Amino acid sequence: MKERGLLIVFSGPSGVGKGTVRAKIFNSPDINLKYSVSMTTRAQRPGEVDGKDYYFRSRDYFEETVREGQMLEYAEYVGNYYGTPLREVNRMLDEGYDVMLEIEVQGALQVKEKVPDGVFIFLTPPDLSELRHRLTGRGTDSKAVIDERMIKAREEIHMMAAYDYVVENDVVDLAAERVKKIIQAEHFSVDRLIGKYEAMLEEYKVEKEVTKL
Numbered sequence: 001m002k003e004r005g006l007l008i009v010f011s012g013p014s015g016v017g018k019g020t021v022r023a024k025i026f027n028s029p030d031i032n033l034k035y036s037v038s039m040t041t042r043a044q045r046p047g048e049v050d051g052k053d054y055y056f057r058s059r060d061y062f063e064e065t066v067r068e069g070q071m072l073e074y075a076e077y078v079g080n081y082y083g084t085p086l087r088e089v090n091r092m093l094d095e096g097y098d099v100m101l102e103i104e105v106q107g108a109l110q111v112k113e114k115v116p117d118g119v120f121i122f123l124t125p126p127d128l129s130e131l132r133h134r135l136t137g138r139g140t141d142s143k144a145v146i147d148e149r150m151i152k153a154r155e156e157i158h159m160m161a162a163y164d165y166v167v168e169n170d171v172v173d174l175a176a177e178r179v180k181k182i183i184q185a186e187h188f189s190v191d192r193l194i195g196k197y198e199a200m201l202e203e204y205k206v207e208k209e210v211t212k213l
């Protein structure tokens with residue numbers, strides 16, 4: 001049977017560069033990683049593609065999906081719902097892929113409850129004025145929305161202790177390399193491998209007993 005992939009939870013304040021760093025990671029040749037496309041009720045931005053960037057859905061549709069138990073996690077963020085469809089994530093993990101969720105902190109905490117052996121990575125900006133600069137420079141949000149996202153950013157940075165790793169996004173290439181190294185190392189963690197070696201020892205014991213007979 002194929003070994004299940006790792007669930008990677010990638011968070012950080014809006015505008016820190018999660019999508020940019022993720023794109024860099026996914027362009028690397030040596031990764032076995034899939035991206036979980038979230039569902040959201042927020043309006044589609046110019047250039048965003050339904051089914052690739054997000055599943056853009058109505059509030060009614062989103063709430064029905066939650067009621068049916070089809071979300072791994074969800075949260076309301078600055079007036080809109082965002083959530084991770086469960087079935088697709090399970091399918092990719094079962095196929096042996098590592099799966100990356102790019103989600104905000106409330107959702108990440110829900111995932112931690114359900115999947116404690118996930119890998120929780122928090123991306124930070126060099127400082128808050130640089131974060132505002134990135135949000136403004138992206139040109140996708142009004143000043144009012146940026147102000148709200150900056151308030152959320154402060155709350156989220158306070159929550160970083162809930163994560164396993166903190167990566168600073170000073171330079172995109174460096175941040176992407178740091179995240180890749182964390183994922184690679186996690187494949188060799190004792191927590192992940194101990195079960196496999198315990199099973200191997202059990203198997204050997206049984207073989208010896210059979211030989212003795």
Ligand SMILES: Nc1ncnc2c1ncn2[C@@H]1O[C@H](COP(=O)(O)OP(=O)(O)OP(=O)(O)O)[C@@H](O)[C@H]1O
Nearest residue numbers: 014015016017018019020134137138169170171172
């Ligand atoms: N290391 C960096 N240095 C300078 N600019 C950056 C860096 N990383 C990302 N940016 C820029 O910051 C802006 C925000 O990046 P991005 O959209 O990837 O953030 P995000 O964390 O995915 O945001 P959201 O959570 O709102 O989707 C973009 O314009 C991007 O080009």
Ligand SMILES: Nc1nc2c(ncn2[C@@H]2O[C@H](COP(=O)(O)O)[C@@H](O)[C@H]2O)c(=O)[nH]1
Nearest residue numbers: 014038074075077082083084102103104107
């Ligand atoms: N809890 C979840 N948060 C999510 C999900 N998908 C995205 N997000 C986070 O929402 C904010 C805003 O995103 P934006 O695209 O409107 O800028 C950001 O922090 C995303 O990471 C999700 O499925 N669940």
